Amino acid sequence: MGTITTVNPATGEDIETYEEMDKDAAIAKLEACHAAFLDWRLTSLEERADIIRGIGQALRDNKEELAQLMTREVGKLIGDSRDEVDLCAGICDYTADTGPKELADEQRDPGNAGRGIITYSPIGVVYGIQPWNFPAYQVVRYSIANLMAGNGVLLKHASNCTGSGLKLAELYKEGGLPKDLFSVLVVDHDTSDAIIEHDKVRGVTLTGSDKAGKHVAEKAGKLLKPTVLELGSNDAYLVLEDADLDMAAKVCAEARLYNNGQTCINGKRFIVTEKVYDDFLSRFVERFEAIKVGDPTADDSDMGPMARADLRETLQEQVDESVKKGAKIACGGSIPDGDGAYYPATVLTDVESGQPAYDDELFGPVASVIRAKDDEDAMRLANDSRYGLGGGILSSDTDRAVELAKKHFDTGMVFVNVYGVADPSMPFGGVKDSGYGREHGGFGVKEFVNAKSIFVGSA
Template sequence: MNEHRPPASSTDPRPHLAVVDPATGQPGRTYEGHARPEAHAIIARTRSAFEKWRLTPIEARAAQMRKAAEVLRRRAPEFARLMTDEMGKPHADGLAEVEKCAFNCEFFADKAADFLARRPVDVGGPKAFVTYNPLGVVLAVMPWNFPFWQVFRFAAPTLMAGNAAVLKHASNVPGCALAIEEVFREAGFPADLFRSLLIPGRDVAAMIDDPNVAAVTLTGSVGAGREVAKAAGGALKKLVLELGGSDAYLVLDDADIDKAATIAATARMVNGGQSCIAGKRFIVLKAVKAAFETALAEKLAAYPMGDPHDPATKLGPLSSVHARDEIHDQVVRSLAGGARLLCGGQIPDKPGAWYPATLLTDVRPGQPAHDDELFGPVAAIIEAPDEATAIKIANDSDFGLGSGVLTGDPERGERIAAEALEAGMSFVNANVRSDPRLPFGGVKHSGYGRECADFGIYEFVNVKTVLVQG
C-alpha cells in the first residue's frame, strides 16, 4: 500500500478520492489514487504474480485462504468501523458482513479442490477428461453497498482457481479497497496477486483493454453494466455482470400475514434497502391487502433511524445525500401518480443522508415505485386480484434478480418459485440473500453469469477438453 509511485504526467494526473461521512455530511479522509500509467504497471505486476500462483498446489492456496478468514475475523471491528465511516453501514451489519466474508473464504478453501478436480468423460476408447485451468488476471469493478462482501464473493473463488485479481472499487470506499488488499497480503498471499486500483470510472475501459487483463466482473447499475459490456465485448474478454434488481415478492391469500410482513420488512430493509436483492415490490392478493398493509407498516416502525456506530442501530443513513434525494424524488413522483403513503416519506431536518423507512401502497404502472429500482428503505405494495395476475406483474419487469413467494402452502410456493417466476433466484417463505453455497445471479437487465458455489468458480476458468489416444 506504500509502494513507490513515479511522478504522474500532466496528462495523467493522479485522482484524489475524498470520503464524506454519510451520517454527518462532514468530509473524511482523502486518498491519493493511481494515474493511468501506474494502474497499468500494477496490472502487469499482478500478471507476473499469476504466473507463479497458477503453479501453486491447491492445498497451499487453501491454506492461504483460511488465513485470510482468520485476518478478517481478527480485524472485524476495524473493518466494520471503516464501512460505517465510508458508506454509513450500521456497525452490527458491518460485523456480520465481515463474518460472511470469512465463511466464504473457508467455503472455497474447503471445496475448490472438488470443484476443480478433473472430470472424466467416457468417449468409448481414448482417455478423455475435462480440466479447469485459470485464465489470468480478473478485473473486478465493485460497488459500495457491501464493500467487503461483494469483493470477497468474487475474490475467494477467483484466487482459489489459480487466477490473480485487480479491484476497481467504488470511489466512496477507497479505505475498504485498500483494507481488502491488506487482508490478502497479511494472510501471506503473494504481494501483487490481489491489488486495488484507486482510479476513476473513466479509466475502467482502458484497464479492460489492457492485454494483461483476461476477464472482467462487474456488480453495479444497468448503465455501468452496458458500458463495461461494450468495453469487454470489444476486447473479446469474458464478462460476468450482476446488475440491478426490482425483486418482487408474491403475498398469497393463504399466507400468515404477520410472518409474511416480518419476512417482507427484513427483505426490504437489508442494508437500509440499498441492495440489489432487497425486496422492493410486494404484490399482494386483494383478499389480504388491507391486513398486509397494516402489518408491514408496523414491522417497518421497528427500523428507526439511528447512529450507525451504535450496535443497536438497524437503519443508518443512506450512502450519500445525492442517493437520498434520488429516492425521495421517486417517492414524491409516485405519490403524485396516485400512490398512498402509509409511513415515512419525509426527509428529516438534520445533516447527513437520512431517510426513514417508508411504505407506499396503491402502486401502479407509470409510478417510479412500480417501474424503477428503489435503492433505499422504501417498500411498494401492488394489488393483484389472483395468483396468475400476481405472477404476471412480477415478471413484467426489466429486472430478474431475486423473487419470493409468501404462502401457507410450501408446495404451492415451490411450484411458483421453480416454474413461474423469471428470476435468477426464488425463495419461498424467506428473504432472498446471497450464500457462498448457492449460485447467485440474474436474468434480463439484472445481468448474466453466476457468482458463488461451483457455478461461480467455473466463470473464470478455461474449461478444457483433453483427449489422450494410447
C-alpha cells in the same frame, strides 16, 4: 490525477482523502498482477486453498477494525458490518473446502481416444468493478473464487469505500497471499476503461447498475472478453391468499429495510392478493413506522443513513415522481431535517406501471405495495419487470410455493417464507437486465477458467 475524499454519511464529515492513480501507475499494477499470476497458476489447488483459509482467518482477526471502517464509510449498522465480515470469512472457508473438488480434473471416455481429461485452467488477470453497499462482501465474493481458480485479481472499488478496499488488500497479504496477486486500483472511469481494454486483462466482473453493466459489457464484448454482471433489481415478494400475515409482514419488512434498504436483492415490490391486502398493509406499515433511524454505531438503531446524500436526493425524486403519477404515501416519504443522509422507512401504495416505484429500482428504504386480483395475477405482476435477480413468496402451502418458484418465477433466486441475502453454497445471480453469470455455490470458481479438453491416445 484527481483525489477521492470519503465522507461519513451519518455525520457528513470527511474521513480520508486519496490520490487517484494515473494510467501508467494503474497499468504497472496490472503488469505486476499478471507476473504474480504466472507463478500462482502453477500452485496446486491445495496450496491455494490453504492461503484462502489464511485470508479467512485474517478477516476474523481484524473483524472489528474492518466493520467499524465499513460503517464509517457507508453508514451500515455496525451489527450488519460485523455479520458481513463473518460472511466473508465463511466464503473463504467454503471456497477452501470445496474449491479443490470443484476444480479437480475430470475423466471422460471419448470415442476417438483412449481417454479424455477435462482440466480447469486459470486464464489470467480478472478485473472487478464493485459497489459500496457491501464493501467487503462484494469484493470477497468474486476475488476469492478467482484466486482459488488460479487467476490474478484487480479491484476498482466504489470511491466512497476506498478505505475498505485498501484494507482488504492488507488483509489478503496478512492471510498469506503472494505479493501483487490482488491489487486495488484507485482510478477514474477513463482509466478503468483502459484497464478493461488491456490485453493482460482476460475477464471482467461488475456488480452495479444495469446502465454500468451495459457499458462494461460493451467495452469487454468488443474485445471478446468474458464478463459476469450482477446488476440492478426490482425484486417482487408475493403475499398469497393463504399467507400467515404476521410472518409475511415481518419477512417483507426485513426484505425491504435490510442494509438500510440498499441491497440489490432487497425486496422492493410487495405484491399482495386482494383477499389479504388490507390486513397485510396495516401490519406492514406498523412495522415501518416502528423503525428507529439513527446512529449506525448504536446498538439500538434499526436503520442507519443512506450511503451518500446524492443517492438520497435521487430516491426522493423517484418517490415524488411516483406520487405525481398516482402513488400514495402510507408512511415516511420525505427527507428529514438534520445532519447525515438519513431517510425514513417509507411505504408507497397505489403503485402502478409508469411510476418509478413500479418500473425502476428504488435503492433505499422505500417499499412499493401493489394490489393483485389473486395468486395468478400476483405471479404475473412479479414477472412484469425488466429485472430478474431475486424475489420471494409468502404462503402457508410451501410445496405449492416451491412449484411456483421453479416453474413461474423469472428470476435467478427465490426466497420462500424467508428473506436472505447470500450463502456460499447457493449460486447468486440474475436474468434479464439483472445480468448474467453466477457466483457462489461452486459456479463462481468456474466463470473465469478455461475448461480444457485433453484427448489421450496410446503411446
